[in-house]
Amino acid sequence: MSFAKINGLKLSYQVYGIGFPVIFIHGYGAKKEIWRTQVVDISKEFQTITFDIRGTGKSDRPNIPYTMKMLAEDVKGLMDFIGVEKVHLIGRSFGGMIAQNFVLQYPEKVEKLVLIATNFGRTDTDWVEIPKKGRLEEVETIKLDPSKAFKQKSRWVFHVKFRKEMEANPSKKFFDIFSMEDLIRESTINPSRPQDIINQAEAMKTHYTLERLHEIKNKTLLIAASHDRQTPVSVMTEMLKKIPNSELKVISEAGHFMTLSRASEVNDIILNFLKN
Secondary structure (H helix, E strand, O other), X not given: OEEEEEOOEEEEEEEEOOOOEEEEEOOOOOOHHHHHHHXXXXXXXXXXXXXXXXXXXXXXXXXXXXXXXXXXXXXXXXXXXXXXXXXXEEEEOHHXXXXXXXXXXXXHHEEEEEEEOOOOEOOOOHHHHHHHHXXXXXXXXXXXXXXXXXHHHHHHHOOHHHHHXXXXXXXXXXXXXXXXXXXXXXXXXXXXXXXXXXXXXXXHHOOEOHHHXXXXXXXXXXXXXXXXXXXXXXXXXXXXXXXXXXXXXXXXXXXXXXXXXXXXXXXXXXHHHHXX
């Protein structure tokens, strides 16, 4: 693991493999480790870069309200620090919002764009309160009972079939990479603090791209999950209509965290898109 000194702060990042660079941007209150199921396959073909966005993991957590512009500038700073001119950019959920803002600001720095389980925001900011409240409750529950916190979150982010499979055998390794026990343990390492959740929520309030999606000319892959309760397929279908050079893949029997539960399928779709 390395640290990039950029924009007055340290960002924790990790590089795997060699080849054309791919940067992954994780979701709200998550950490770079959430991508481990993607890194395994994608680093065989590409240089794969994961990082903790400001306010998460091992990166600095300045206690100020963040904006999308700020988070997009961090991606640019990371690229400059590592010395890459152009990347394939992959963002999931909140990370997909950052990726949209980045590609609108720096279209020439993105070869192909992959947006997973994400949305275009809204002009009013009320929509941010639900994820913020959920994450704040989760942060508090993790302190007292990490297992309970995980099970509560699971109802929102996994398809019921996968959830039951995990709960029936918490030590079962999926894709030889993670078990439910691993994910619970992971949630207790460098967890988000309430102020980090609040600061990132401020950035979400500055996210509204619907009127500008037609400006994204980069080849774009949208990945949605059939049973995603946070970003329904309908939202990503709307994005498909607006982004000229885009295609949409829907993962069946999957929830918001299909990058974990359906890793092989998601990875195949991503690799196919990046290589062809």
